[in-house]
Amino acid sequence: MRFRVMLVVVLMLPGCSIRREHYSSELILFSTISAQPLHDTIFTIELDGSNPEQLIPPKNRQSYVHASGNSLREGLIVTVHQADTSGKVENHNVLYKPGTDQWKRVIEQNGMEGAGYLSPDGSRVICVFNPESEAVQALHPWIVDLRSWEAKKLTDEDSKPGQWDGSVSWRSDSQEILFVRLERVGDVITTALMRVSASGGVPGSIVWTRCGRDGGLLLS
Secondary structure, eight states: OOEEEEEEEEEEOTTOOSSOTTOOSEEEEEEEEESSTTOOEEEEEETTSOOOEEEEOOBTTEEEEEEEEEETTTEEEEEEEEEOTTOOEEEEEEEEETTTTEEEESOOSOEEEEEEEEOTTSSEEEEEEEETTOSSOOOEEEEEETTTOOEEESBOSOOOTTEEEEEEEEOTTSSEEEEEEEEEETTEEEEEEEEEETTOBOOEEEEEEEEOTTOOEEEO
């Protein structure tokens, strides 16, 4: 079986004893993608490379392709890759608390979901999402308040065909996010690093690149 590392996150775990008594104050959290369908999983490992452990093993026709969090005690945002009885596979982001084995879906409405990213203060989640009701299929950042569970689109703009957002990163004070926007128009692909306030608004471009069919690359 072949695995590929997809995510690395350092977790702060002061006094945590959810899975073993010898936790250090920090762990690395990472996901792996299996060559076998629905066998993706989440691992933890010490900073010195010791004690790798499978945190969330695949089960019941579902696997785990992404995880984000600040500590195991507070919980993780986990992207669940799940197949129904007809064989249709969908992604859903859930709040998972390892200590109590509680699972709660972050966005209840149906649609296409990418990865979820927990804010540094643990109060909100950014999910890249496209509601089923949208005529245009395009992933954009949605923000979810974990106190009220209100979910809304973060960027104040219309969706465009061929436009996809992802690779979200929170600012350390939880007041702004960065994300990568990929847009294809004809034979030209534009990739931009974007920023937007965590309270919402029109995103701004920090830097972008454009690649044409001839392989030429333009950076601005």
